[in-house]
Amino acid sequence: MVKMSDVAEKANVSKATVSRVLRNPEAVKKDTRDKVLAIIEQMNYQPNILARHFRRSQTNTILVVVPNIMNTVFSHILGGIEHAAGENGYRVLLANTNKQVEREYEYLDHLKQRQVDGMILLSARMDKNVLTEVMKQFPVVLTADYLEGVAIPTVTIDNVSSARTATEHLINMGHSRIAHITGPLHLLVSQDRLKGYRQALLQNGLAFDNILIQEGDFSHESGYNQMTKLMALEKPPTAVFSANDEMATGVIKAAKENGLSVPGDLAVVGFDNIKLSAIYDPGITTIAQPTFEMGKKAMELLLEQINGIEMGKRQHVLENELIIRESCGANFKKNG
C-alpha cells in the first residue's frame, strides 16, 4: 500500500505538501501541485481515509435512523437524504430499528463514539430527556415525526391542516357522514390527522360521531377490517378519510366486496401519495407529502449544525398538496 510519505519522497516534497495538494490545493504553487498530482497518479496512491478520519476526528458520515426501510415513505425520505448528503460530500450510514426503541438507543453510541458527524431520525421513540442530552452534544435532526417539548430541529408537514384539507374536500363533495380511519394513536402523526379531521367537521357545523372513528395501524388489512366494521353500522358513512394510502386500499377493497362502488357509493381520501395511490383502481385522492424534499431539507439542516451555522427557526413545515384522483368522486371516471 503506497502512502503519503512515498509520494512525498518521490516528488521531493514533504508529506505536508502532499497533504495540502489533496485537501487544500490552493495553498500550493501550481508547479508543485502538478508535480505531486502526477506522482499520485503514477503511483496510484489512495489516501488512507481512516487515518484522516482518525486524525481529524470527523468522518463525513451521517447516521439515518429509520423505523423500517421497507416502508415506501421512509425509503423516499432516505432517497432525499442520500441525495443531499452525496452533494455535500457526506455518506449515509443506515440504521434500521424495526420500530424498537432499544435499537434507537444502541445507535446513539455511534454518535458518542464519533463514528458519525450527525444523525437524522425518522422516528423518535426514545426518551425526551435522553434525546435532549444528545442534542446538546451532537448534531441531530428529526423528520417525518416530531416531539413536543424538545427543541430539536424538525422537518415535517402540517398534518393537522392537511387532514383538515382532506376532510373538507369530502365535505365539499356533499358528504356529511364521513368516517376516519386513524393510524396508531400513540403516534403524534396519527393524533394530528385525527385533530384535522375533527376541526374540519366542527368548522363546517357537522355532527361529530365517535363511532365513525376507527383506529388502524397503517396496514392494508387494518383498513379492510375497520371498513368492514363501519359498513355494518346502522347508518354507515358515505365517505372515509383514511390516515394513509395503504389503509385506503383496504377500505376500497372492503367496500367493493360489499357491493359498494367507489366513489359512487363511497368516497375515499387517503394520505401520503405513495405510488400505489396513483396506480390503484380507482386512483386514490390523497395528500401528497413531499418525502424526497423532507429528506433533503433534513440533511441541509443537519449540515448547518455540523458546520456550526447559527440556525434560524427550528421547526420547518413543508408544503403538502391535495391530489385529486377518482376515489373521492370529484374526478369520477368509470373504468372496468
Add this chain to the structure above:
Amino acid sequence: MVKMSDVAEKANVSKATVSRVLRNPEAVKKDTRDKVLAIIEQMNYQPNILARHFRRSQTNTILVVVPNIMNTVFSHILGGIEHAAGENGYRVLLANTNKQVEREYEYLDHLKQRQVDGMILLSARMDKNVLTEVMKQFPVVLTADYLEGVAIPTVTIDNVSSARTATEHLINMGHSRIAHITGPLHLLVSQDRLKGYRQALLQNGLAFDNILIQEGDFSHESGYNQMTKLMALEKPPTAVFSANDEMATGVIKAAKENGLSVPGDLAVVGFDNIKLSAIYDPGITTIAQPTFEMGKKAMELLLEQINGIEMGKRQHVLENELIIRESCGANFKKNG
C-alpha cells in the same frame, strides 16, 4: 473526552489491559476485568472507534450499491442485508447510484481507500474487467443481478425457470395466445424472463408470435401503454405475462378501461410479489422473489469472504414461488 489511558490509570492497569477487556475479555483475569469494567462504567468511557478502525484498518462497515432505494424490491433486499449485517456487528453504508455507472465507479474508491470492508452490488453496470480486478482485491458480492463471465459470488433466483412457471400456469389455464411484456431488454433479468416465456411456449407446442412480445421499462405506465397496443391487434392475447408487478397493474388498468374484465376476459401474471400485488384489485398472481432472504444470503457470503473462509459454490440460486391470486383466473372471485 475520556480515553483509554485515563481508564488505565484510574484502574491501575496498563492501556493494553483495558484494550483486552474491551476486545478480548477472556484474556484477562476476572478480577482485573471486573475492576476495569467498573471504571469504564464509572468514567463513562467511550472507545474512540475511529482510532480503532485506523489501527486495525478495518471498519466493520460494508457498502451497498443500490440503483434506486425508492424501489420496493431493492429496499427489501437492503432490509435483508441490514438485518444480517447488524447480527454480525457490521454497519451498512448506503450508495444510491440512480442507475448511473459513474456513481458505481466512484464508490469503488471506498473499497480502495479501505473505508469499508466489502461491497454488495444490487446492480452491476460497470465494466466486467474493472469488476474482476476489484474482486481480486476486495470482498464483493452481487445480488438481484448477475453477470456472465465474471466469477463473482452471486445470489439470484432462476429467472428463466420462474418465468417458465408463470407462463405455464397461464397455459394450464387453457390460454394459447399469451403475450409477454418484458423489462428493459438490456438487463439480463429481462432477457431471462423472456427466455423462460419462450421455453414454456415451445415446450407446450404453442406457436410463438413476436407481435405478442412488447418491451416495457418496469413502470406502470409502460405496462399500460404496451397493453393498449396489444389490445389493438387483430387477434389480441387472452393472457399476459408481465415481467414485473408494477407493469401488471398497468396491463390490468388498460384492460379494464377497454371494457375487459380481469381475469374474465384477460388473465394476467406478474413478477416480484411486491406488496402491491396482494393489495391490488384483483389480486395479482405473481412469482415471489425472496428479496429479504436474498439480501441476507448476500451478506452472509460477503462475511465469508471478509473472514477469509473458503467459499464453496459461487452462484447461489434461491427458491421462488408462484403465488396464485385472482388475476390469472385460477382463483376467480368476483368483487366490485
Add this chain to the structure above:
DNA sequence: CTGAAAGCGCTAACAC
C-alpha cells in the same frame, strides 16, 4: 496474565 513500547498514516501548528 499483564505491561512496555512502537507505530498505524495522516494533519496542522509552527517555523522558516
Add this chain to the structure above:
DNA sequence: GTGTTAGCGCTTTCAG
C-alpha cells in the same frame, strides 16, 4: 509556499 515535527488513541507484538 514549503518543511519539520508532534501527536491523534488505539492495538499488538514481545517480554516477563
